[in-house]
Amino acid sequence: MKVLLYGGTFDPPHNGHLNNLRAAAQRVRPDRVVVMPAGVPPHKAASTTPAALRLEMCRCFYALEGSPEIPSLTVSSWEMEQAAAGQRNYTVLTLEMLAREYPEARLYLAVGSDMLESFRSWHRWQDILRLAHLVVVSREIGDDGVLHSAARSLDPSGSRILLAQVEALPMASREIRRRLSEGQDCAAALPAEVQQVIRREGLYTAPGHQPIPQPCQHPEP
DSSP: EEEEEEEEOOOOOOOHHHHHHHHHHHOOOOOOEEEESSSSSSTTTOOOSOHEEEEEEEEGGGTTTTTTTBBBBBOOHHEEEEETTTOOOOOHHHHHHHHHHSSSOOOEEEEHHHHHHTTTTTTTTTHHHHHEEEEEEEEETOHHHHHHHHHHHOTTTTSSSSEEOOOSSSEEEEEHHHHHHHOOOOGGGGGGHHHHHHHHHTTTOOTTOOOOOOBBOOOOO
């Protein structure tokens, strides 16, 4: 059995997240995908969006379930529950939890290419590589020498780090939050379920600001 972990703050989840997860799954063909919204990620400031709303927005990932590359998918609240109990999240702890839950499974962890370059700064990074294969999502697999060099330095055997090519979508949660706060319409970047939660809860709108719908202009790749 193969289990693919895809974690992130997802504040908000956007079409780029779905695109990257699909690419990682196509690379390894997992039996199950576990989407894990972070509670308190150690490398980022805590999200100001309530955990329950980020979890609700992550239901957009279920649109991928049942496809050939993702036959089964679950959105887990485990890291959020750990954060509510006062625990700081580390990826290695999540992988250890999954190893207990799926003792016979081969674990995979989907990460972005930027994360690979800073991977040695991750808490117990050697144990992460012991517990799981990394699936690195990059659109420049054949040309990115820095990425290949980072992979070789971390995994000289070439057996623990896999590269998954993707046609990246030029969007990021931080940029989407900023544009939404300025009143721009970022519907093209967001799944319908996410848009509904944002509108219902008035998320990412600056206090006292009345949004004026405008086209959302993402930076060129």
